[in-house]
Amino acid sequence: MKKLTRSVAALVSAATMALTGAAPCLSQTMMTACAVDTNNDDWLHAKGSRLYDMNGNEVWLTGANWFGFNCTECSPHYLWSGDIDDMVKDIADHGVNVLRLPVSTELLYNWMVGDPDPVGSINPNDDPSYPFNVDLIKSDGSVVNSMELFDILLAKCKKYGVKCFIDIHSPESNNSGHNYGLWYGKSFTGRDGKKVEVTTDVWIETLAWCADHYKGDDTLIGFDLKNEPHSKYGGAPVDAIWDDSDAPNNWKKAAQDCADAILAKNPHALILIEGVEGFEGHGAWWGGNLRGVAKYPVMPASGTSQIVYSPHDYGPVVSDQTWFNKDFTEKTLLDDYWYDTWAYLVDKDMYPLLIGEWGGRLDGGKNEKWLGLLRDYMIKNHINHTFWCLNDDSGDTGGLWKDIQFGVTQGADGKMVGKTTINWDTEKYETYYYPAIWKTSTSKKFIGLDHQVALGKDGISLNDFYANYAASEGSNLDGGKKSDGKTVDADPAKTTTATTSKTTTSSSAAATTTTTSAEIASNRLYGDSNCDGQVDLADAVLIMQALANPNKYGLKGTDDHHITDEGSANADVEGNGNGITTNDAQAIQMYLLGKYKSLPVK
Known part of the structure; x- marks a missing residue:
C-alpha cells in the first residue's frame, strides 16, 4: 500500500564527539x-x-x-x-x-x-x-x-x-x-x-x-x-x-x-x-x-x-x-x-x-x-x-x-x-x-x-x-507475570601486564604510583592504563574505577581486573610523577577529543 510522503525540514544540525567517564563523577x-x-x-x-x-x-x-x-x-x-x-x-x-x-x-x-x-x-x-x-x-x-x-x-x-x-x-x-x-x-x-x-x-x-x-x-x-x-x-x-x-x-x-x-x-x-x-x-x-x-x-x-x-x-x-x-x-x-x-x-x-x-x-x-x-x-x-x-x-x-x-x-x-x-x-x-x-x-x-x-x-x-x-x-x-532472572556481573576491560624493568611503588589503596623522571621508559604508551596496546575510552574508565573502588580495581585488588603497576605508570599522564588522579582520566579524554596533541601533558 502506498504511504504518504514524510517531508522533513531542511535545517542544519549539530555534530559532535565526546567521551564519558565512570564513577566518581567529574565536573566537566x-x-x-x-x-x-x-x-x-x-x-x-x-x-x-x-x-x-x-x-x-x-x-x-x-x-x-x-x-x-x-x-x-x-x-x-x-x-x-x-x-x-x-x-x-x-x-x-x-x-x-x-x-x-x-x-x-x-x-x-x-x-x-x-x-x-x-x-x-x-x-x-x-x-x-x-x-x-x-x-x-x-x-x-x-x-x-x-x-x-x-x-x-x-x-x-x-x-x-x-x-x-x-x-x-x-x-x-x-x-x-x-x-x-x-x-x-x-x-x-x-x-x-x-x-x-x-x-x-x-x-x-x-x-x-x-x-x-x-x-x-x-x-x-x-x-x-x-x-x-x-x-x-x-x-x-x-x-x-x-x-x-x-x-x-x-x-x-x-x-x-x-x-x-x-x-x-x-x-x-x-x-x-x-x-x-x-x-x-x-x-x-x-x-x-x-x-x-x-x-x-x-x-x-x-x-x-x-x-x-x-x-x-x-x-x-x-x-x-x-x-x-x-x-x-x-x-x-x-x-x-x-x-x-x-x-x-x-x-x-x-x-x-x-x-x-x-x-x-x-x-x-x-x-x-x-x-x-x-x-x-x-x-x-x-x-x-x-x-x-x-x-x-x-x-x-x-x-x-x-x-x-x-x-x-x-x-x-x-x-x-x-x-x-x-x-x-x-x-x-x-x-x-x-x-x-x-x-x-x-x-x-x-x-x-x-x-x-x-x-x-x-x-x-x-x-x-x-x-x-x-x-x-x-x-x-x-x-x-513474575519471574526469576540471573544478573550479569560487572566485567571491566581486562588488563594484561607488560614486562618492564621500571619499578613503581604503591602509596595508597587508591592506586597511586610514584615515578621518577629517570624511570620513564622511552617506549611507554602513555594513557594505556589497561595495557592493551592502545589509548581509548576504556583506559579513562579503568582509572576512574580504580579510584572509586581500589579494593576491586586498584593495585591492591583481589581479582584479575585491577590496574597493574605498569598500567598505573602508563596512566600517570597529568602532573607526571604525582600518581594517578581524576585529572589523568580527564587528560586522556581531552587527548581523545583532540584537545591535547600528545601524552603525557607537558
Missing part, C-alpha cells in the same frame, strides 16, 4: 557519567518469538525513531534547537530504552572510506562561549563530522542507559529517500567528486564494515537492513519481491546475504528484516508484508538466533485502507490484515517481531482507535516496537515532541548555564506510548537493556530489574 560536561558499562555484555539473541540477554533473561525493546542521519543534514534533527546531552537524558527519562536511527548507505560509505560528511553549525549564536552543545565542538571551534557525531550520540546513549540500532533508510542521503523502494540502484557524488553507484555489493559492504567497526560497543545492538522495501513508486526500476530466486530485486535473498556478512563480523548483532509491499497478490504497508517468511524464511549460515522481523504498521490518517472501513476491532484487524501479514510469526512462536514504525497524528477518531488497539496487542503479545517518531517534522505523522527550546541563565559563579526544554505531546505520549514502554508493574520504573546502567533518572538497569523487581512485582508484560 564530557565526563558526567557516574557508571558506564564497558563490559560489552548487553548483546541480545532470539529464541522462538522472544528476545533474551546472555543469561536467558527476557527483554522487551520499547523505543522510538530519531531521524536525520539519513537526510542531507547528516545529523539527528533538532540538534539545532537542543543540547545533545540534555536531549538524550530526556529521552531516557521518558523510558525510551532503544533508539532506531535511520541512516543512508551514502553516509556509511563515506565513513567507511574515511571521509565522513560534515554537518552544519550547532551554535545558533555563533558564539564559542554560548553554552549550547559546547562539548560537541573541537578545540579549534569547528564542528566535528557526521561519524564523530554518531560516536558521541552512542556515548551519550551509553551514559543514560539507552541502546540503539541503525536503519538503512535510503541508498543516498535524501530527506525523501524513503520513497525509493530498493536497497540498490541509486547513486551519489562522493566527497572526492566521483560518482558512486549503490549496488547490492556496496550496500552489504558498508553494513559489514559498520558491524565490524562497532562490534566492541554493545550500545549499537543491531542493524535494520533496509527501510520499507516496496514497489516502483518513488522511482525504483522494479518492485521488491520475496521468493526463493536469485533475482537482483529479491529482498529475501539480499537480506540473507547481508545478514551473513554482518554476522561474520559481529555474531552478536541483531538483524532486523522488514517485509515487502506485495506477496502473491496480497498487499500491505511498505515494509509490512511478511507473508513470505512462512514459505521462504531468511536463513543465515550461522542460524536464526539473531533474526528479528520488523514490519511497519500505520493507521488511516497516514493512508486509509479497506480494513479501516468498518467498526474495526482487534479481531477484525487480525482477520483482515495483521495475522497473515505479520502477527502469525509471534502467535506461532516462530520469530520475534519489532514493529519498526507505528504512530501518527491524533484525530479524535479512527486513527486513535487504531493506535490503542495496536498498542494493546503489542503489550499482550510481547511485540517489540519503535514509535515513529520523536522529532515532529515528519509530515504525515508528527512526533512525540512538539517543540524544543534552549534557554540560558547565569549561575551563581557568574558563568552562563544552558538548559534544553523538550515540550512533549503529552496526550500522545501518556495515552498511546507510555503504556507500551517496558516498566515494572506497580512501581512503574522504566526498565533499561543495559545490565549496569539505569535507564534515565527514575529507571532501572536490567540487572536491577531481575535482582529486585522481576520476582516481586514483574513488569507490564504477560499480565504482570
Whole structure:
C-alpha cells in the first residue's frame, strides 16, 4: 500500500564527539557519567518469538525513531534547537530504552572510506562561549563530522542507559529517500567528486564494515537492513519481491546475504528484516508484508538466533485502507490484515517481531482507535516496537515532541548555564506510548537493556530489574507475570601486564604510583592504563574505577581486573610523577577529543 510522503525540514544540525567517564563523577560536561558499562555484555539473541540477554533473561525493546542521519543534514534533527546531552537524558527519562536511527548507505560509505560528511553549525549564536552543545565542538571551534557525531550520540546513549540500532533508510542521503523502494540502484557524488553507484555489493559492504567497526560497543545492538522495501513508486526500476530466486530485486535473498556478512563480523548483532509491499497478490504497508517468511524464511549460515522481523504498521490518517472501513476491532484487524501479514510469526512462536514504525497524528477518531488497539496487542503479545517518531517534522505523522527550546541563565559563579526544554505531546505520549514502554508493574520504573546502567533518572538497569523487581512485582508484560532472572556481573576491560624493568611503588589503596623522571621508559604508551596496546575510552574508565573502588580495581585488588603497576605508570599522564588522579582520566579524554596533541601533558 502506498504511504504518504514524510517531508522533513531542511535545517542544519549539530555534530559532535565526546567521551564519558565512570564513577566518581567529574565536573566537566564530557565526563558526567557516574557508571558506564564497558563490559560489552548487553548483546541480545532470539529464541522462538522472544528476545533474551546472555543469561536467558527476557527483554522487551520499547523505543522510538530519531531521524536525520539519513537526510542531507547528516545529523539527528533538532540538534539545532537542543543540547545533545540534555536531549538524550530526556529521552531516557521518558523510558525510551532503544533508539532506531535511520541512516543512508551514502553516509556509511563515506565513513567507511574515511571521509565522513560534515554537518552544519550547532551554535545558533555563533558564539564559542554560548553554552549550547559546547562539548560537541573541537578545540579549534569547528564542528566535528557526521561519524564523530554518531560516536558521541552512542556515548551519550551509553551514559543514560539507552541502546540503539541503525536503519538503512535510503541508498543516498535524501530527506525523501524513503520513497525509493530498493536497497540498490541509486547513486551519489562522493566527497572526492566521483560518482558512486549503490549496488547490492556496496550496500552489504558498508553494513559489514559498520558491524565490524562497532562490534566492541554493545550500545549499537543491531542493524535494520533496509527501510520499507516496496514497489516502483518513488522511482525504483522494479518492485521488491520475496521468493526463493536469485533475482537482483529479491529482498529475501539480499537480506540473507547481508545478514551473513554482518554476522561474520559481529555474531552478536541483531538483524532486523522488514517485509515487502506485495506477496502473491496480497498487499500491505511498505515494509509490512511478511507473508513470505512462512514459505521462504531468511536463513543465515550461522542460524536464526539473531533474526528479528520488523514490519511497519500505520493507521488511516497516514493512508486509509479497506480494513479501516468498518467498526474495526482487534479481531477484525487480525482477520483482515495483521495475522497473515505479520502477527502469525509471534502467535506461532516462530520469530520475534519489532514493529519498526507505528504512530501518527491524533484525530479524535479512527486513527486513535487504531493506535490503542495496536498498542494493546503489542503489550499482550510481547511485540517489540519503535514509535515513529520523536522529532515532529515528519509530515504525515508528527512526533512525540512538539517543540524544543534552549534557554540560558547565569549561575551563581557568574558563568552562563544552558538548559534544553523538550515540550512533549503529552496526550500522545501518556495515552498511546507510555503504556507500551517496558516498566515494572506497580512501581512503574522504566526498565533499561543495559545490565549496569539505569535507564534515565527514575529507571532501572536490567540487572536491577531481575535482582529486585522481576520476582516481586514483574513488569507490564504477560499480565504482570513474575519471574526469576540471573544478573550479569560487572566485567571491566581486562588488563594484561607488560614486562618492564621500571619499578613503581604503591602509596595508597587508591592506586597511586610514584615515578621518577629517570624511570620513564622511552617506549611507554602513555594513557594505556589497561595495557592493551592502545589509548581509548576504556583506559579513562579503568582509572576512574580504580579510584572509586581500589579494593576491586586498584593495585591492591583481589581479582584479575585491577590496574597493574605498569598500567598505573602508563596512566600517570597529568602532573607526571604525582600518581594517578581524576585529572589523568580527564587528560586522556581531552587527548581523545583532540584537545591535547600528545601524552603525557607537558
